[in-house]
Amino acid sequence: MQVIPVILCGGSGKRLWPLSRESYPKQFLPLTSKNTLFQETLTRFNELKNINFSKPIIISNDEHRFIIAEQIKQIGIKQEAIILEPIGRNTAPAIAAVTEYLSQNGSEEALLLILPSDHLIHDIESFGAAIENAINISDKFDFTLFGIVPNGPNTNYGYIKKGKNSDENNYHIVDKFVEKPNHEDADKFYKSGNYLWNSGMFLFKNTAYADALEEYAPNIKKYASESVKKAKNDQDFFRLDKASFEQCTDISIDYAVMEKILSTKTNISTISLDAGWDDLGSFSSLWANSKLDEKENSISGDVITESTASSFLYSESGLLAAVGVNDLIIINMSDAVLVASKSESEKIANIVKSLNENQREEAVFHRKVTRPWGTFDSTDEDEGFKVKRLTVNPKAKLSLQMHHKREEFWVVVNGTAKVTKGEDIILLDRGEFVHIPLGMTHSIENPGDQILEIIEVQMGDYLGEDDIVRFDDVYGRVEK
Numbered sequence: 001m002q003v004i005p006v007i008l009c010g011g012s013g014k015r016l017w018p019l020s021r022e023s024y025p026k027q028f029l030p031l032t033s034k035n036t037l038f039q040e041t042l043t044r045f046n047e048l049k050n051i052n053f054s055k056p057i058i059i060s061n062d063e064h065r066f067i068i069a070e071q072i073k074q075i076g077i078k079q080e081a082i083i084l085e086p087i088g089r090n091t092a093p094a095i096a097a098v099t100e101y102l103s104q105n106g107s108e109e110a111l112l113l114i115l116p117s118d119h120l121i122h123d124i125e126s127f128g129a130a131i132e133n134a135i136n137i138s139d140k141f142d143f144t145l146f147g148i149v150p151n152g153p154n155t156n157y158g159y160i161k162k163g164k165n166s167d168e169n170n171y172h173i174v175d176k177f178v179e180k181p182n183h184e185d186a187d188k189f190y191k192s193g194n195y196l197w198n199s200g201m202f203l204f205k206n207t208a209y210a211d212a213l214e215e216y217a218p219n220i221k222k223y224a225s226e227s228v229k230k231a232k233n234d235q236d237f238f239r240l241d242k243a244s245f246e247q248c249t250d251i252s253i254d255y256a257v258m259e260k261i262l263s264t265k266t267n268i269s270t271i272s273l274d275a276g277w278d279d280l281g282s283f284s285s286l287w288a289n290s291k292l293d294e295k296e297n298s299i300s301g302d303v304i305t306e307s308t309a310s311s312f313l314y315s316e317s318g319l320l321a322a323v324g325v326n327d328l329i330i331i332n333m334s335d336a337v338l339v340a341s342k343s344e345s346e347k348i349a350n351i352v353k354s355l356n357e358n359q360r361e362e363a364v365f366h367r368k369v370t371r372p373w374g375t376f377d378s379t380d381e382d383e384g385f386k387v388k389r390l391t392v393n394p395k396a397k398l399s400l401q402m403h404h405k406r407e408e409f410w411v412v413v414n415g416t417a418k419v420t421k422g423e424d425i426i427l428l429d430r431g432e433f434v435h436i437p438l439g440m441t442h443s444i445e446n447p448g449d450q451i452l453e454i455i456e457v458q459m460g461d462y463l464g465e466d467d468i469v470r471f472d473d474v475y476g477r478v479e480k
Helices: 037-047 062-075 091-103 124-136 183-192 206-216 218-229 253-264 283-288 342-357
Strands: 002-008 057-061 081-085 111-116 143-148 159-166 171-178 195-205 232-234 237-239 268-273 298-300 303-306 312-315 320-323 328-332 337-341 368-371 374-382 385-392 400-402 406-414 417-421 424-428 433-436 442-445 452-460 469-472
Touching: 002 037, 002 091, 037 062, 037 124, 057 062, 057 091, 062 081, 062 237, 062 368, 081 091, 091 111, 091 206, 091 218, 091 253, 111 206, 124 143, 124 195, 124 268, 143 159, 143 206, 143 253, 159 268, 171 253, 183 195, 195 206, 195 268, 206 218, 206 253, 253 268, 283 312, 283 328, 283 342, 298 303, 303 312, 312 320, 320 328, 328 342, 337 342, 385 442, 406 417, 417 433, 424 433
Parallel strands: 002 057, 002 111, 057 081, 081 237, 143 268, 298 312, 303 320, 312 328
Antiparallel strands: 111 195, 143 195, 159 171, 159 195, 171 268, 232 237, 328 337, 368 374, 374 385, 385 452, 400 442, 400 469, 406 433, 406 452, 417 424, 417 442
8 A cells, every 4th residue: 555655844943942943943954863854754765665655745834945845855855745834833734735635636545644854763664664554454543643652751742541452463542642741640651551652643544634624623624625726836836825724723633633533433543663763852852862972972063071971062163162061951053052951951942932022033043044045144243234144056046125224235255146236237256346225126146157155244224034025036935
């Protein structure tokens, strides 16, 4: 039986700030290998030769589409579709959009494997065996969940209580779902041996989910279907209709469907998965899955230690020296420094909340920001000015745009720039510069075969990234 992997690329990884940020979250970072977590999720299927996988469907928010396209290209994976959510509505509407996409393209009976894009799995063979078990019982059960065998009490996961079991296919009927427990209850669950962690991974038929939505969440079924019917193909992307999709209830698949099914029926099974799984939801879990030195330190970048043990030490920019500390998280980024107790690392999400409340860009962007045309690195900033270093990929072009609140000065330091300034087209070589007055339409293009590098100086009363009015863009970033 053919299985369609469905990769969910939502989530912002707030507890891994400042490594993970809203515009470039943890699933797109190489945290445990040379590949990113998203790439690791996709390449796992190549190792599972006994299962007939079709090309994956990826669903993501619009902002991350070019990161996804580039990372897929890097590993040579071909996808069935990249479906773009115009607005975040949690997992139930996201999966509904996928099932509607398949139904409207003649694949109503497809068997779907739903996987988050940011999970770590060490034992691929055991993972494959669990998927095969789920496929073998797919005619008996509408839904099968993959429950993680706990390695200790944990308060960060929801739990699945196992009901009656079948030794033949290593499955259990789901007895009930349990919310994230306190430590006392988590300890009881672990010691009982009757509970699994809810991994957020599922296997089910397309029609089963569509029927469940019709019964339990008709709002989602209706508007997800409309968003697919009114969707537009844009380059390699399938853009859901915003007006329809934003009317879907913002809710997870667990609350919208699974718990409601369980209250009326018993056709949900769970497969126990013991495959070295981790959702890398905190720095303590990232430390536990990192390569450690003789003093159990995880070290990345330019780091020197003395009398330091059991710590996660990461330096992106400059030298990081740690002396006489234990069980700490120390992250040195070019625009932010984090020092946290490893045991308290779950609370880093509160820092991100505070940054968002104060409209700090550090919650959203790294100092070096990736764009479809290249990157920009904000190297200096003070009241009234900002300095950026732009790199423009060969043959790439920035959108034709203007700003209401700032003027810009561009100096070419490497390559040749083709600059649109109002009605004029100007070629600039290394060492040459141009002034873009406030309110003037402008664009940069790299006509050459080498990276174009530009120093940009912005001056004005407001220098935020949202002061951009786009008129034309080859990457589809203009509102129609």
